Amino acid sequence: MSGKHLKGHEVSCCIKYSIFGFNIIFWLLGVAFLGIGLWAWSEKGVLSNLSSITDLGGFDPVWLFLVVGGVMFILGFAGCIGALRENTFLLKFFSVFLGIIFFLELTAGILAFVFKDWIKDQLNFFINNNIRAYRDDIDLQNMIDFTQDYWECCGAFGADDWNLNIYFNCTESNPSREKCGVPFSCCTKDPAEDVINTQCGYDVRAKDDEEQKAFIHVKGCVPQFEKWLQDNLTVVAGIFIGIALLQIFGICLAQNLVSDIEAVRATCLFT
Template structure:
């Protein structure tokens, strides 16, 4: 008599998808924990106080990525482990949607480069205006200016958008007509950061010839940085795209095998 064996779900696909999503699940939980810790440090753990924050709060990015990663990790883990078609379809659909949106954003960003540049400059200038309102935003701007060796969106004069740094006669701040310390060119002879190095720097004129602060805008600095690091950026994007497509492939393969088993297929 011929021997028939019931078809089974591939253990390799099943546990590859499970293991991959365990990592996503734990990473998502970690990002959510960082979100609540950051808001707790700022004393804004209720909806009203969170919505009253001015400007762009970087914690929202961590929250969004963390929540999405956590949900996808949960759906992928349980869907693979329990061989649940609904969860696997949900996982596959969301990953496919994200991949499509990323691809569309990349194409549109390349086609409408000038418009994107204007929007980014406008976004940065708006957040320069609330630099002192949110400690996380302040740290983010400082980190970008120090790493990119830049100042403002288009240049140091963008700091006129901030009430503490503008050059108006009504401004009584000691930082009037200055820039944050992160705009300053570091002095190798000093180990301690001089937080007052940008005071009155724009009141002296000739900012373009200044040897104390960076005079290039951060948008232009990023445009100059990108070609020098194109292989790193392209590599990172390819890895992300590969992981997304591989996850979709595993999920769709499992769905097909589970459906085949439920249909009573044998080989």
Template sequence: MVERMKTYKAIKYTLFVCCYLFWVASAVLIAVGVYAKIAKEGDVVDSLTADPALLLISTGSLMFIITFFGCFGALRNGVPLLKLFLGILVAILLMQIAAAVLGFLFSDLVLERTEQLMAKGIARYREDLDLENLIDFVQKKFQCCGVHTYKDWSGNVYFKCSETNPSLEGCGVPFSCCIQWKNESVLNTMCGYETQTLEERIAKDSIHTTGCLDKIVRWGKRNLILVGGMTVGLLGLEIFMICLAAAQISRIRGKVKTVNSRRRAR
């Protein structure tokens, strides 16, 4: 009886701690997303797929609601809450597996959709500070420029390479496309000006000319074990929490049956 009680408490508080950590993380995501949304100078981008602030808020809110069920269900032995938590996690797990299978089977379609989203992000660069920072981060991190080539920046109204474009940045690329040399202490933000007018063999002396989609795909293939390990780890954590929730529901039911049988015996 004592061993059963210890096991029950271990399951209960392990589940509570796991859910609580995710609960706090989700609250942080919501806070960061709300702050980013309020701090913007202009609220132009309102698409979930193109606005990082909205993505943070929506993801954080979903996590907050799900982990709320897990936290209070585990702490208060609430079977309905635990069942809801368990059902949502199982549904998310199945959707992730289905998405992975479909993504593998229709990889060309996924790449095409990703290309469209990236092109849309380039078109809205300068309209949203969060999106601008995200694109700059990706281009710096992967040392790339545009979707497939640096000339993709003509898809942006500010960088469009046209004689009728009055922008000073016309025929150029953002500074995040530029090659930063080790001995360069101050970044030249004008290094990408008019680089679209140059041939690739000449432009590559000052900017990265390979597209970000190509670089990211290559990175994924080179780090297949790392990406696979992270995916398996995430799925494993979800399965672990599902097992904990199912085990606690079973223990609570067993405890209720034991109490009821004792009452009947009296």
């Protein structure tokens, strides 16, 4: 074998194992996400009664694990096997699928910037829809509590959004002990307390607006999320740019390996 052919062979091996290493991590992460999602579903009895999927009134966070895990598993599998077996079909599938995801992310980013008000309305609708289903699913409940606690907010645009929930609304016919209250995640924290008081939001909305401020966060999660984005714009932009560069890097590696494989096969045909 000549020096030129040997050098080309070394470059192909380098690209091949770079793609394999690049994808094995995503493949393993995909397996982990799928495992977590399926375990969560089995704990809730969804796997034994698939019709219960349609009974969920709000967003089930488990879907996020399943969708992300499924995409990562398929991409990682195609990239790993395509690189090791020098399968150009799988490598092209990997690069095209990754390119489509990159294009969708770019489009979503542009549309989110152009239609900011529409996105805000949809976020408001999404949060309020999940407020209605707060007690229906433990994972959804944990997601809402985490959101309200992290961003120090309550409801979509204020604590009164919890009137949408049958347990927290202030109607005379509501027999719930949580009537005119809010979840504990809306409460302001006392640094001296080690144990969370899950009843801190009881009857708080029966007080006037000024009194409520002493017990709960009165700002909504939509404006608090907007404020968080503005305060952390550099970090958020850096994360998205980093993800985009990784995707471009993966596409370039796959395309280079496909070109090398096709070049070697073409050489073999003429020798």
